[in-house]
Amino acid sequence: MSFEAQSFLSSVAHRLRASEIRELLKLLDHPEMISFAGGLPNPAAFPRDAIQEVVGHVMTSHAAEALQYGPTEGHHRLRRAIAGGMGARYGAPQEVDNILITTGSQQALSLLAQIVLDPGDSVFTANPTYLGALLTFNAASSRVEGIACDEQGLIPEALERRIDELAAAGARAKLLYLVPTFDNPTGVTMPEDRRRRVYEIACERELLIAEDDPYGLLRYDGKNVPLLKSIDTEGRVAYLGTFSKILAPGFRVGWLAADPLLIRKAVLAKQAQDLCTTTFSQYCIFEIIHDNALFPHIERIKSIYRAKRDLMLRAAERMLPREVRFSRPEGGLFLWVELPPELDALALLPKAMDRGVAYVIGRPFFTDDSGRNTFRMNFSYASDDRIEEGVRRLAEVIAAALEDSRAIERPDRIGIF
Amino acid sequence: MSFEAQSFLSSVAHRLRASEIRELLKLLDHPEMISFAGGLPNPAAFPRDAIQEVVGHVMTSHAAEALQYGPTEGHHRLRRAIAGGMGARYGAPQEVDNILITTGSQQALSLLAQIVLDPGDSVFTANPTYLGALLTFNAASSRVEGIACDEQGLIPEALERRIDELAAAGARAKLLYLVPTFDNPTGVTMPEDRRRRVYEIACERELLIAEDDPYGLLRYDGKNVPLLKSIDTEGRVAYLGTFSKILAPGFRVGWLAADPLLIRKAVLAKQAQDLCTTTFSQYCIFEIIHDNALFPHIERIKSIYRAKRDLMLRAAERMLPREVRFSRPEGGLFLWVELPPELDALALLPKAMDRGVAYVIGRPFFTDDSGRNTFRMNFSYASDDRIEEGVRRLAEVIAAALEDSRAIERPDRIGIF
Numbered sequence: 018m019s020f021e022a023q024s025f026l027s028s029v030a031h032r033l034r035a036s037e038i039r040e041l042l043k044l045l046d047h048p049e050m051i052s053f054a055g056g057l058p059n060p061a062a063f064p065r066d067a068i069q070e071v072v073g074h075v076m077t078s079h080a081a082e083a084l085q086y087g088p089t090e091g092h093h094r095l096r097r098a099i100a101g102g103m104g105a106r107y108g109a110p111q112e113v114d115n116i117l118i119t120t121g122s123q124q125a126l127s128l129l130a131q132i133v134l135d136p137g138d139s140v141f142t143a144n145p146t147y148l149g150a151l152l153t154f155n156a157a158s159s160r161v162e163g164i165a166c167d168e169q170g171l172i173p174e175a176l177e178r179r180i181d182e183l184a185a186a187g188a189r190a191k192l193l194y195l196v197p198t199f200d201n202p203t204g205v206t207m208p209e210d211r212r213r214r215v216y217e218i219a220c221e222r223e224l225l226i227a228e229d230d231p232y233g234l235l236r237y238d239g240k241n242v243p244l245l246k247s248i249d250t251e252g253r254v255a256y257l258g259t260f261s262k263i264l265a266p267g268f269r270v271g272w273l274a275a276d277p278l279l280i281r282k283a284v285l286a287k288q289a290q291d292l293c294t295t296t297f298s299q300y301c302i303f304e305i306i307h308d309n310a311l312f313p314h315i316e317r318i319k320s321i322y323r324a325k326r327d328l329m330l331r332a333a334e335r336m337l338p339r340e341v342r343f344s345r346p347e348g349g350l351f352l353w354v355e356l357p358p359e360l361d362a363l364a365l366l367p368k369a370m371d372r373g374v375a376y377v378i379g380r381p382f383f384t385d386d387s388g389r390n391t392f393r394m395n396f397s398y399a400s401d402d403r404i405e406e407g408v409r410r411l412a413e414v415i416a417a418a419l420e421d422s423r424a425i426e427r428p429d430r431i432g433i434f
Numbered sequence: 435m436s437f438e439a440q441s442f443l444s445s446v447a448h449r450l451r452a453s454e455i456r457e458l459l460k461l462l463d464h465p466e467m468i469s470f471a472g473g474l475p476n477p478a479a480f481p482r483d484a485i486q487e488v489v490g491h492v493m494t495s496h497a498a499e500a501l502q503y504g505p506t507e508g509h510h511r512l513r514r515a516i517a518g519g520m521g522a523r524y525g526a527p528q529e530v531d532n533i534l535i536t537t538g539s540q541q542a543l544s545l546l547a548q549i550v551l552d553p554g555d556s557v558f559t560a561n562p563t564y565l566g567a568l569l570t571f572n573a574a575s576s577r578v579e580g581i582a583c584d585e586q587g588l589i590p591e592a593l594e595r596r597i598d599e600l601a602a603a604g605a606r607a608k609l610l611y612l613v614p615t616f617d618n619p620t621g622v623t624m625p626e627d628r629r630r631r632v633y634e635i636a637c638e639r640e641l642l643i644a645e646d647d648p649y650g651l652l653r654y655d656g657k658n659v660p661l662l663k664s665i666d667t668e669g670r671v672a673y674l675g676t677f678s679k680i681l682a683p684g685f686r687v688g689w690l691a692a693d694p695l696l697i698r699k700a701v702l703a704k705q706a707q708d709l710c711t712t713t714f715s716q717y718c719i720f721e722i723i724h725d726n727a728l729f730p731h732i733e734r735i736k737s738i739y740r741a742k743r744d745l746m747l748r749a750a751e752r753m754l755p756r757e758v759r760f761s762r763p764e765g766g767l768f769l770w771v772e773l774p775p776e777l778d779a780l781a782l783l784p785k786a787m788d789r790g791v792a793y794v795i796g797r798p799f800f801t802d803d804s805g806r807n808t809f810r811m812n813f814s815y816a817s818d819d820r821i822e823e824g825v826r827r828l829a830e831v832i833a834a835a836l837e838d839s840r841a842i843e844r845p846d847r848i849g850i851f
Contacts, residue, residue: 019668020637020668020670020693022669022693022695022696023695024640025550025608025642025696026549026550026699027549027550027551027552028552029549029552030548030699030703033549033699033702033703033706034702057503058502060497060501060502063497063498063501063502065493065501068493068497068501069490069494069497072489072490072493073486073489076482076485076489077486080477080480080482080485081477081480082684083684084480084482084485084682084683084685085474085475085477085480085682085684086474086678086683086684087684119708120686120708120711120712121708121709123706123708123709124707127706131444131446131447132444132447132450133442133447135444135445149705152706153706153707155706156702156706156707191442220437223441225442251436252437252439253437261503265502265714266503267499267500267501267502267503267712267714268501268712268714269537269708276437276439278439278440278443282443282447282450285451286450286573288566289450289540289544289566289569289570289573290540290544290570290573291536291538291540291686292538292540292566292686293686294537294686295537295685295686295712295714295715296683296684296686297682297684297714297715298712298714298715
């Protein structure tokens with residue numbers, strides 16, 4: 018009998034499928050393509066000089082520790098710096114025992130899913146929500162309940178209603194996953210009063226909240242809104258942080274800030290998953306924080322990204338057909354676009370790519386296969402001069418598609434077919 | 435109602451418990467302690483100069499890519515170098531599509547477990563086996579079947595018998611996990627004829643083999659034995675490799691070499707787990723390989739560790755009581771010790787630590803709670819001058835315990851009590 022890998026796959030493996038987005042992104046390698054598709058920081062926003070300096074310092078002064086295995090919990094001084102920073106910068110003070118360093122915040126989410134969710138457990142998310150979270154919940158065999166959103170994010174009444182429906186059917190709701198600040202994909206920030214209402218519901222209905230906050234420090238204008246974690250008084254919020262967007266994703270360092278029991282269990286799950294996060298990266302990041310170089314650098318990133326957002330918004334306002342709606346985010350990396358309902362963003366994409374511009378279609382971010390007329394545009398990655406040109410090409414593609422759809426509709430209306 | 439983290443735990447989280455070993459290792463921080471307990475490479479065996487050089491080069495020439503997100507599959511050039519190296523160095527040539535870069539080989543194992551094992555599926559291991567593998571299988575809710583070993587490793591007939599027993603009970607055997615070369619904890623290397631027999635059994639009984647090989651290149655004497663992966667002709671062996679022991683664990687870079695379908699599924703599982711392995715580490719390691727600096731460095735490590743093994747073996751031969759048996763490994767990092775059955779390695783440990791020397795007890799490596807009279811000694815980490823002193827102290831502690839146990843037995847025999 019010969020080896021058939023297919024016959025060895027677990028039920029989880031059968032459920033894991035390559036995303037359409039991923040396949041499409043492979044076509045983006047062409048250097049002429051103007052890509053608004055990814056979610057990548059701009060390499061110009063990496064603090065190369067500071068990193069070069071700390072990398073040298075770590076090798077000279079801490080090589081024996083930085084090249085060795087480290088504690089699963091993470092480098093103690095980095096955990097302490099994060100615990101302190103969450104108080105000083107986020108109004109959500111933590112103890113070291115509340116902090117676990119993870120391989121990016123994606124791992125923080127996957128560990129949390131593993132220690133909290135049994136197969137079939139319900140997870141609430143905004144609809145649409147971050148695709149990577151949907152992947153994690155899918156891998157955890159969870160049942161995802163996407164909750165309707167408006168321009169302030171997830172609608173509390175819709176959440177309450179759905180929890181109660183599930184409770185009536187005998188199912189227990191366990192986890193609410195949110196990107197409340199500069200959401201991915203929509204860019205929306207949930208206002209303070211709605212956060213307080215959502216937190217109240219979580220307390221009343223016994224939910225754990227996972228607050229994913231990769232972009233929170235990248236605010237370009239408007240007023241800071243308190244974190245769910247800073248509203249939280251009892252450890253009900255598990256906060257997912259990352260250095261990917263404010264420093265460099267290539268280090269793969271994020272963290273989980275949560276109740277100490279959840280941290281202890283997540284440490285054990287992490288031991289089984291990868292033993293510890295890259296020690297070398299952790300030492301480098303600690304040194305950057307220790308040198309007081311992180312927050313000045315974040316100010317620099319903000320001025321780069323603010324200018325890019327403004328460029329994209331101005332171009333969109335000037336050039337996109339009036340029928341197209343788009344968000345005006347106060348921070349983060351993304352604009353969210355809604356085409357008129359008769360247009361399909363997936364059908365449009367090959368035409369856009371033929372014109373040398375790409376975006377990510379919205380549908381995979383939805384939990385119910387809706388959003389066919391939506392897409393996401395990233396403004397952090399493209400160079401300034403290509404942002405306007407990219408939006409111009411997109412505007413032409415959309416305008417032509419609108420023209421076509423009207424040409425089809427019109428004869429229909431006068432009854433020729 | 436206030437937040438009770440306990441009530442949110444999944445069944446996996448309930449099953450995850452801190453290991454005794456881990457708790458004991460926390461006591462090792464004292465600088466005077468001679469520790470044979472860990473499995474750490476010696477910091478003197480890190481190629482600091484080479485790393486300092488490539489780290490600088492990566493920052494100067496590849497910063498934009500090395501600090502960015504990378505493909506989930508891993509840095510393409512590193513995958514190609516590993517695929518080539520597996521042919522040239524291991525006699526097991528691979529294509530790039532057979533290689534997934536992982537966050538240490540621990541992640542390779544945890545991904546493989548996720549895509550192959552459903553809860554309750556049976557996994558065969560040597561008894562005893564690597565503790566980290568037991569953690570992973572426990573987190574995957576697997577049923578671990580430890581197979582009896584002799585001085586050549588896992589006994590093929592015992593494996594066959596157990597598979598057939600399970601089949602008779604209607605259960606399907608799926609995965610066989612082995613560290614066939616310089617095993618952890620026993621240091622044993624399975625000879626070629628037994629490897630061929632085990633591979634045959636896997637073919638006949640439809641098992642996937644996970645060959646974990648962290649130490650294979652660290653051979654200090656004797657002849658190379660072919661990898662299971664090099665015997666494999668059909669993709670039945672999934673090979674787990676790592677740079678942790680031959681370069682530096684702090685980079686957290688390992689790999690999975692397997693059937694392309696398994697790789698594709700593992701890539702999807704990895705996306706949900708941590709998106710990608712530290713890009714910066716991957717670039718550094720690629721440059722070291724590209725500079726032809728890896729294999730000369732491995733020769734240097736081997737000469738350091740060979741000397742340490744010899745020191746420990748000579749000391750053990752000279753000083754340990756004759757009733758104590760220990761392995762004479764041809765490579766790797768560990769000596770395996772069997773005390774006379776009346777002694778308990780756990781009960782002895784506090785006495786050893788009082789004398790300033792530590793080891794890891796053997797029992798947690800066993801799947802059936804046996805091995806109470808065994809322990810593992812690591813010879814790579816301690817400095818040369820402390821190895822002999824550590825063995826001396828251990829010998830005294832063991833001799834005293836033997837004395838005590840005889841003192842208790844003797845009166846018993848002559849019937850005083």
